[in-house]
Amino acid sequence: MARTRDEHKFQQCRESLLAVGQELFINSSFNSVGLNDILRKAEIPKGSFYHYFDSKEDFGVQVVEFYSRQGREELATVLADEKLTPYQQLKKFFADNVERYTQLDYCQGCLMSNLSQELADVNERLRQTISELSQGMVDEIATCLDKTDASELNLGGLSSSEAAQVLMNSWQGAIMKMKLEKNRQPLDVFMKFFFPA
Numbered sequence: 001m002a003r004t005r006d007e008h009k010f011q012q013c014r015e016s017l018l019a020v021g022q023e024l025f026i027n028s029s030f031n032s033v034g035l036n037d038i039l040r041k042a043e044i045p046k047g048s049f050y051h052y053f054d055s056k057e058d059f060g061v062q063v064v065e066f067y068s069r070q071g072r073e074e075l076a077t078v079l080a081d082e083k084l085t086p087y088q089q090l091k092k093f094f095a096d097n098v099e100r101y102t103q104l105d106y107c108q109g110c111l112m113s114n115l116s117q118e119l120a121d122v123n124e125r126l127r128q129t130i131s132e133l134s135q136g137m138v139d140e141i142a143t144c145l146d147k148t149d150a151s152e153l154n155l156g157g158l159s160s161s162e163a164a165q166v167l168m169n170s171w172q173g174a175i176m177k178m179k180l181e182k183n184r185q186p187l188d189v190f191m192k193f194f195f196p197a
Contacts, residue, residue, distance in 0.1 A: 010051075010052075013044070013048075013052065014052045015066070016042060017038065017042050017044070017049070017052055017053075017059070018062060018063050018066040019066070020038055020041045020042045021033075021038055021059055021060070021062075021063040021066075022063050022066060022067050022111060023041075024037060024038060024041060025060070025063060025111060025114070025115065026067075026108045026109070026111045026114060027107075027108060029114070029115075029118050030060055030115055030118055030119060030126075031118065031119075035049065035056060038059070057123065057125060057126065060115075060123075060126055061125060061126060061129050063111075064111065064112060064115065064126065064129050064130055064133060065129065065133065067111045067112065068112065068133040068136070068137070071137065072136065072137060072140065074093070074096070075093055075137070075140055075141075076140075078090075078092050078093045078096070079093075079140070079144055085148065086144045086145070086147040086148040087148045087152050087153070087195075087197075089144060090141070090144055090145075090148075090153070090167075090195070091191075091195040094171065094190070094191060094194075094195070095191065095195075098184065098187045098188070098191060101175070101178060101184065101187060102184055105182075106178050106179065106181075106182045106183055106184060107179065107182075108179075109175045109176065109178070109179045110172060110175050112130050112133065112134060113172045113175060113176065115130060116130050116131075116134075134168070137168065138161070138164045138165055138168050139161075139164070141164035141167060141168060142160040142161045142163070142164035143160075145160040145163050145164055145167075146160045150163040152197065153167065153194045153195065154193060154194060154196070155167070155194075167194060170190060170193075170194070171190060173186075174186040174187050174189070174190040175187070
């Protein structure tokens with residue numbers, strides 16, 4: 001008789017592997033992290049990996065989805081705070097991330113940006129996943145911008161969708177510059193420009 005799978009334990013182990021993958025990829029790179037590195041860090045036997053993921057590429061896709069889900073949940077929490085105006089909600093979201101990067105000593109950056117730089121030209125499945133998830137975040141920012149005057153963020157004359165793209169593109173650029181300079185000045189300049197009030 002076949003054993004039934006403990007679904008809770010299965011999901012718990014899978015999420016643990018995803019968290020390990022996120023940590024390893026963000027501190028190194030997708031290509032430099034081997035399967036043995038993941039298994040060693042997660043403390044699971046090699047054969048077990050394939051109970052959860054079809055391949056390293058499949059694992060990478062699911063790590064990106066896991067990472068993106070965390071960011072979108074964080075954004076959703078801030079956008080649900082009705083005590084704040086839409087402008088204040090966006091300002092809080094970015095300011096909270098500035099503080100998080102400060103606590104990380106200006107390392108790591110954004111996993112999706114890191115992986116897009118590394119893999120966009122060589123792995124179509126990961127490129128497409130990152131592109132779709134990034135667009136999802138832009139769309140949520142745009143929905144918030146629909147409720148405010150874009151000129152408050154120095155983005156007057158743009159549609160909400162265009163303003164959200166400029167905001168997120170500038171944020172990613174500021175994060176990359178932060179990593180390069182190892183200080184928060186690029187993030188502070190971002191905040192000063194888009195959230196002057």
